[in-house]
Amino acid sequence: MRYLILAALAGLVALGVACSSDDNTSATQTATATHPPAVSATATPQATATATPIATVAHTASPSPIANVCQTNPSPATSAQTVVNQPQPGDLVTSPVTVSGQINAFEAQFNIAIKDASGADIATQPGHSQQGQTLSPFNESVAFTVATQTLACLWVFDLSAKDGSLIQVVQVPITLVP
Helix, strand or coil, X not given: CHXXXXXXXXXXXXXXXXXXXXCHHHHHHHHHCCCHHHHHHHHHHHHHHHHHHXXXXXXXXXXXXXXXXXXXXXXXXXXXXXXXXXXXXXXXXXXXXXXEEEECCHHHEEEEEEEECCCCEEEEEEEEECCCCCCEEEEEEECCXXXXXXXXXXXXXXXXXXXXXXEEEEEEEEEECC
């Protein structure tokens, strides 16, 4: 990451030297010009050339692998169906992890799963809210075992009474710590 930032800074310095050493009088004229079209035409390319590398370096230098750990959500929940308050996206969690929030689950029963980046189950267990058929609080402890720090995705969901498919799914990217 340091090399990437140093390379970007070196490029910006070279760009600045190239721009300033071409013609000092035109740079002075641009700064003192009173004609808006001439200033606008000259200033816009310089601002774009300088801002673009900085923005690119910032996005390239710090990708977040946690953002990509959850699989495609088969049935995203609305906030009227399921809300997970804990853990928050990106949290480091140890076993057992407390999972809390609110859910509108049939007969107050739902499911919790922790999946690895490939979608394989690390832990699964049923959950229970205080009431069914209404948005109701829940608080569950979910035990898991990992040997090393592991990127994972917490799933809170219900199963369809019609066909058993996953519905009202909330996914939370987390990091499991042994």
